[in-house]
Amino acid sequence: MDSTTIELPGSRIAAVIQEGDEIRVEFAPAYLVKIMTGSVERTRWHQEGALVFDAANLDDETPLPSLPADCEGGDVGENIYTYRDMVPVPLTSQGRAHCVLRVQGGEIRIDGGGVRLEMRDVPKYIEHIRPS
Numbered sequence: 001m002d003s004t005t006i007e008l009p010g011s012r013i014a015a016v017i018q019e020g021d022e023i024r025v026e027f028a029p030a031y032l033v034k035i036m037t038g039s040v041e042r043t044r045w046h047q048e049g050a051l052v053f054d055a056a057n058l059d060d061e062t063p064l065p066s067l068p069a070d071c072e073g074g075d076v077g078e079n080i081y082t083y084r085d086m087v088p089v090p091l092t093s094q095g096r097a098h099c100v101l102r103v104q105g106g107e108i109r110i111d112g113g114g115v116r117l118e119m120r121d122v123p124k125y126i127e128h129i130r131p132s
Helices: none
Strands: 003-007 014-017 022-035 044-054 069-078 081-084 086-089 092-103 107-119 124-129
Touching: 022 107, 044 092, 069 107, 081 086, 086 107
Parallel strands: none
Antiparallel strands: 003 022, 003 086, 014 022, 014 069, 022 044, 044 107, 044 124, 069 081, 069 092, 092 107
């Protein structure tokens, strides 16, 4: 089965934008890894997009770090699933959602009532990742 994921470590978080009860974590760029059925090789791509939380709140006790910054990793959760250091593409979920994204100088902590991934334009190829 073909699959695509965003690799959080190394992806660049450009901004966190709050409009009403919606919070957008903007990636510029996000780094994607694609796996094709039957292939031992993976491919890396880059693409801009946003992780969008609905009915969301930023953690008041954790000040936002200075952005833009490279993501060092973290967790994105939706309902009973927690994705560590990655986000599946596509992602759309209603119900409890959260994230804790680490960047140099701090963390971005969001809780919400739904999460979706909005990717822009088309992914651009970077390289093949061959097994060692």
